[in-house]
Amino acid sequence: LGVFGLCRIQKAGEDLLLSDFWSSALETINGCLTKHLEQAKTPVEPLSGALGNLHLDSPPDESNVAPGSIPGETLATGTCHWKCVCYGLGNFSTCVTARNQLTFLLLFLEKCQIPRSHCWVYDPLFSQLEIAVLNSLRVIVLSENEEGKRSVCGEHTIFYMLHCGTALYNNLLWSNWSVDA
Numbered sequence: 635l636g637v638f639g640l641c642r643i644q645k646a647g648e649d650l651l652l653s654d655f656w657s658s659a660l661e662t663i664n665g666c667l668t669k670h671l672e673q674a675k676t677p678v679e680p681l682s683g684a685l686g687n688l689h690l691d692s693p694p695d696e697s698n699v700a701p702g703s704i705p706g707e708t709l710a711t712g713t714c715h716w717k718c719v720c721y722g723l724g725n726f727s728t729c730v731t732a733r734n735q736l737t738f739l740l741l742f743l744e745k746c747q748i749p750r751s752h753c754w755v756y757d758p759l760f761s762q763l764e765i766a767v768l769n770s771l772r773v774i775v776l777s778e779n780e781e782g783k784r785s786v787c788g789e790h791t792i793f794y795m796l797h798c799g800t801a802l803y804n805n806l807l808w809s810n811w812s813v814d815a
Contacts, residue, residue, distance in 0.1 A: 639726075639727060639767055640767065640770070642733060643726075643733060643736060643737055643740070643771075646733055646734055646737040647737045647740065647741060650734070650737055650738060650741060651741065656741070659738070660745065663742075715789075715790055716746060716748045716752065716790045716791070716792060717748070717752045717753070717754075717786075717789055717790065717791045717792070718739075718742075718743060718746075718748050718752060718753040718754070718791070718792045718793075718794060719753070719754045719755075719784055719791060719792075719793050719794070720739055720753065720754070720755040720756070720773075720793075720794040720795070721755075721756055721757065721780075721782060721793070721794075721795045721798055721802060722757055722795055722796055722797050722798040722802070723735055723736055723739070723755060723757045723760075723796065724757060724759060724796075724797065725757075725759050725760070725761065725764065726764060726767075727761060727763060727764050727767075735796050739753070739755075739794055740771065742794070746792075748792075750771060750772040750773045751772060751773075751774065753773045753774065754773070754774045754775075754776050754784075755768055755773050755774070755775055755776065756775070756776040756779065756780065758779055760775070781801075781802065781805050782795075782798070782801070782802035782803065782804075782805035782806040782809070783805045783806070783808075783809045784806070784809060785809045785810055785815065786810050786815050787814075787815075788814045788815065793806060
């Protein structure tokens, strides 16, 4: 995969940024997060502060692009209150759909200003080469299968689970079924 694979991910990112799907997805995400804020039963201030860090419709500032990163990725500034966990991404080295899903994840992190170091990924299908690529992209690759049992412990966490089995979703909900979560 190496440099060729990173170029393929970069090209997929460029294509995604120009798509109607990306615009529609950002609109939907922004709407969902805004609705969540409005309907929150918990104190509004902490969630409001966290949502205040989201800038879904701002254009990327190319002056902040780090060497070796995907165009459009901005360097995070300030304190990020959001975390992201991705399960079930698939083999992006051989599957174009999984590569597009990885690209969407990376652009989503950038638009939400969630540092890649606040994103954990796991798929039992990842090859050693894919793990190396993910490490080079600065996301955290989990070494153990959590089986979806990650507790958010009161932290604002977005789960990106695309094609996971029912048991994984059930485990995630079971692990977080509380007022705090």
